Amino acid sequence: MTATLSTQEQRIATAVKEQLGSAVEDVRVDRKGRMSLVARKETITEVAACLQRLGFDHSIAVSGVDYLTEKRIEVVYFLSSYSRDDLKHLVLSLKAQLDRENPSLPTLTPIWESANLFEREAHEMFGVNFEGHPNLQKLLLQDNWDGPPPMRKDLTFPELA
Amino acid sequence: MSTLDLNVGPQHPGSGHMRIIVRTDGDLIVEATPDVGYVHRGCEKIAESRNIIKNIPMLERPNIADSSHLNWSYIQPIEELQGVEVPERGRYIRTILCEINRIASHLYGMAIMAGIFSGHTTMYMYGFGDRELLLDLAEMLTGARMTFSFFVPGGVRRDLPKGFKEKLLETLDYLQRRLVAIDRIFVNNPVFVERGRGVGILRKEDAIKLGVVGPVLRASGVRCDVRKDAPYGAYDKVDFEIPTFKEGDSLSRWLVRFEEIKQSVSILRQAIRDIPKGPIARKSPIVIPRGEAISRIESSRGEINHYIVGNGSDKPYRVKMNTGSFKNLLALPFLLRGVRIGDLPIVYGGLDYWPVEADR
Numbered sequence: 001m002t003a004t005l006s007t008q009e010q011r012i013a014t015a016v017k018e019q020l021g022s023a024v025e026d027v028r029v030d031r032k033g034r035m036s037l038v039a040r041k042e043t044i045t046e047v048a049a050c051l052q053r054l055g056f057d058h059s060i061a062v063s064g065v066d067y068l069t070e071k072r073i074e075v076v077y078f079l080s081s082y083s084r085d086d087l088k089h090l091v092l093s094l095k096a097q098l099d100r101e102n103p104s105l106p107t108l109t110p111i112w113e114s115a116n117l118f119e120r121e122a123h124e125m126f127g128v129n130f131e132g133h134p135n136l137q138k139l140l141l142q143d144n145w146d147g148p149p150p151m152r153k154d155l156t157f158p159e160l161a
Numbered sequence: 162m163s164t165l166d167l168n169v170g171p172q173h174p175g176s177g178h179m180r181i182i183v184r185t186d187g188d189l190i191v192e193a194t195p196d197v198g199y200v201h202r203g204c205e206k207i208a209e210s211r212n213i214i215k216n217i218p219m220l221e222r223p224n225i226a227d228s229s230h231l232n233w234s235y236i237q238p239i240e241e242l243q244g245v246e247v248p249e250r251g252r253y254i255r256t257i258l259c260e261i262n263r264i265a266s267h268l269y270g271m272a273i274m275a276g277i278f279s280g281h282t283t284m285y286m287y288g289f290g291d292r293e294l295l296l297d298l299a300e301m302l303t304g305a306r307m308t309f310s311f312f313v314p315g316g317v318r319r320d321l322p323k324g325f326k327e328k329l330l331e332t333l334d335y336l337q338r339r340l341v342a343i344d345r346i347f348v349n350n351p352v353f354v355e356r357g358r359g360v361g362i363l364r365k366e367d368a369i370k371l372g373v374v375g376p377v378l379r380a381s382g383v384r385c386d387v388r389k390d391a392p393y394g395a396y397d398k399v400d401f402e403i404p405t406f407k408e409g410d411s412l413s414r415w416l417v418r419f420e421e422i423k424q425s426v427s428i429l430r431q432a433i434r435d436i437p438k439g440p441i442a443r444k445s446p447i448v449i450p451r452g453e454a455i456s457r458i459e460s461s462r463g464e465i466n467h468y469i470v471g472n473g474s475d476k477p478y479r480v481k482m483n484t485g486s487f488k489n490l491l492a493l494p495f496l497l498r499g500v501r502i503g504d505l506p507i508v509y510g511g512l513d514y515w516p517v518e519a520d521r
Contacts, residue, residue, distance in 0.1 A: 033391055034454075034455070057369050057370075058369060058370070058371075058372035059372060060372065060464065060466060060483070060488075061455075061466050061468065061481065061483040063468050063479075063481035063483075065470055065478075065479045066479075076468070078455060078466065078468070082368075082369045082378070082383050082385050083369055083383075088385060088390040088391070089390050089391045091455060091457065093455070112372070113370050113371055113372070113491070114370070114371055114372025114488070114491065115372075116491055117487065117490060117491055118483075125205075138198075139197065139198060140197065140198035140201040140520055140521075141198060141201065142198070150203065150206060151205065151206060156210075157206065157210070158210075160206065160207045160210045160211075
């Protein structure tokens with residue numbers, strides 16, 4: 001870790017490790033303004049609540065990624081802050097690794113309402129079941145789409161290339 | 162209580178290419194459910210099967226009124242993964258095009274809200290007429306009026322053409338006179354002002370909770386703008402303000418755009434004055450190295466992000482597009498609850514919602 005990074009990012013990383021201990025793995029400061037940490041499915045609600053207390057008041061995006069060869073689906077919550085001036089420049093990615101056969105994760109909408117539509121999108125595009133989500137209906141896809149979740153890597157459309 | 166369900170849309174214009182299912186009691190809206198996806202094209206899926214250069218025109222299409230910002234947001238994480246730094250002149254040219262684009266897009270949004278949604282035809286004509294001058298400038302620089310495909314990894318495609326500075330300054334002089342006229346005719350006009358005042362109020366706490374972005378956020382009193390909070394391009398070299406309002410109603414959202422045009426004019430004057438000499442681009446490889454990165458760009462409709470995962474090939478492994486309109490969509494049912502049905506267009510117009518950008 002270089003000296004330039006021993007700033008706000010480092011303080012957040014230390015606070016997260018202190019407050020959560022083994023509930024998080026791999027707390028990393030990637031560069032100025034970017035951090036990432038990995039949470040397990042069982043503890044993600046606890047981790048999210050802690051991050052909210054630290055000042056991350058909204059999620060700027062949620063993305064699914066299908067790692068086909070590694071047989072896992074990753075859900076990434078990108079978090080930032082509107083109310084804390086010292087956190088505005090920061091994007092923290094909170095990641096969860098899920099089993100590709102049956103991906104499910106407790107919803108984080110009670111903590112970050114702003115994740116609502118993104119979780120719906122990840123549900124229809126990657127088949128991730130967000131347990132407890134208020135409305136896991138289709139969002140962008142047509143109502144008559146009955147194929148597999150289209151963003152999965154094993155579904156290809158050769159005519160698109 | 163007997164309620165009536167109405168469909169607003171999906172025919173354009175009015176709702177855009179989307180449908181709002183509105184449950185009404187008398188003329189009060191009890192519940193509004195937006196039904197989106199009519200213009201979903203699967204951009205993210207298509208992007209995985211094309212190389213990074215072929216993706217540029219495809220990924221900026223979702224918002225033709227604001228394409229340079231989508232273009233920059235897609236390029237930024239690729240450059241970060243490649244470790245390519247854009248030369249300073251290239252960063253200035255990008256900033257200039259983006260501010261031209263921002264003014265054009267804001268004029269568009271202001272014209273639609275005042276002209277189509279509240280019936281002030283003059284503002285519609287003013288907005289679209291003046292926007293044409295900005296599009297002429299963009300065409301002079303990039304060769305295209307709206308979808309520029311001008312930013313490539315490493316820099317920009319072309320240098321400023323001969324006579325561009327003079328034409329830009331001439332247009333800005335005209336625009337400043339015009340802004341005075343718009344201020345006199347509309348901002349100080351009770352007929353226009355009363356239509357949007359107090360309609361669709363979003364309080365500061367709710368704006369933060371719902372994670373709205375851009376003018377919608379700043380109209381609710383949150384002083385956040387990526388250009389200041391995490392500067393990119395030449396935004397750390399120019400001096401500008403972030404206009405905010407505390408009312409959080411539709412009128413404030415319109416006024417934020419109006420004030421932001423003034424700031425953009427000032428940014429453009431500084432950028433064209435201070436632009437350094439030198440190269441406009443560096444060479445960059447046509448592969449995305451293994452890794453992941455996310456961009457932050459302040460577009461006309463708020464912060465946009467592209468999350469890109471690379472696996473060392475010339476095609477991105479994953480592109481997540483995240484646009485301002487999609488984030489502001491969450492606020493629509495919230496704002497419409499308890500509003501009169503006649504005010505629906507004003508609330509919708511205030512969000513400056515761009516359906517294609519949201520559906521991707």
